[in-house]
Amino acid sequence: MKRAIPVLVLSVAGLIPVWRYAPSDGSTTTAEAASPASTPSASAAAGGSSQVVRGTTVETEKGPVQVEVTFDGDEITAVKLLRQPDHPQTEAAVPQLVAETLEAQTADIDTVSGATITSDGYRKSLQAAIDAAAESASAAPPSSSAAPSASAAASQVVAGSAVDTEKGTVQVEVTFEGGTIASVRMLRQPDHPQTEAAVPQLVAETLEAQSADIDTVSGATITSEGYVESLQAAIDAKG
Incomplete structure (x- = not known):
């Protein structure tokens, strides 16, 4: 029998600094091991x-x-908010910040009126991503156009099945690096505080266990079961 892990521990700020989680567009959330700016991952398809x-x-x-x-080469082709303040002014400002970024192709963009704090945080995070991409490009050895690099070929993103639960639909997307689960992203989840609190813990356990054999989070049993089912489907689909 799996043990139940209280959601309460996630409410203590600072006790889980290594996990990042937040809504991006109201229905999609992301959680994964934290780092400064992440190392860019090349797309095998491109x-x-x-x-x-x-x-x-x-x-x-x-x-x-x-x-x-x-990035597509040196060009910024898309920007997504992984974490942002839950505030109407922020939600209104984000599309404008992204649009300005795509036009300017830099982090040197205007502050959105009414969302100064969010704008400043957005620019800092954006600049860190740009710097990380530039550093990776300068450090990477020339690659043959005949075939993708080994790291690109080894990276695979798989969506699990959409699992309908009493609380709502649960679906995960798993990024594999070779045979390792590198990150888990929520594509769909119930809009409920207990679910939001449980997801980072479920992802953390997945990254540690490297399987769907993880514990149910107390107070979010239904979501946990849907998560495990979708996760297992993704793992099975990878083969």
Whole structure:
């Protein structure tokens, strides 16, 4: 019988600094091992020219801000908010910040009126991602255009099945690096505080166990079971 792990421990700030979690568009959340700006990962589909980089998590008065930037060569093609303050002004400001980034192709963009704090955090996280991508590009050895690099070929993203529960639909997306589960992202989850509190713990246990054989989180049993089922489906699909 699996043990139940209280959600309460997640409410103690600072006790789990190594996990990052927050909504990006209201229905999608991401959680994974924390680092400064993440090392860019090349896309095998793009022959190694496309990469996704996560900026640093910037703590602000309104809440943490973190971006994920997609580069196609040197060009910024997409920016996604992994973490942002839960505030109407922030939600209204994000599309404008992203649009300005895609136009400017730098972090030198204007502050959005009414969302100054979020704008500052966004620029810092964005600049960290840009710096990480540039550093990776300068350090990477020339690659043959005939085939993707070994790291690109070894990276694989698999979506698990969508599991309908009493609380709502649960679906995960798993990134594998070779045979290792590198990160887990929530594509769909119940809109409930207990679920939001449970997800980082479920992801943390997954990364540690490297399997779907993880504990149910107390207070979020239904979500935990849906998570495990979707996770196992992703692992099975990878083969």
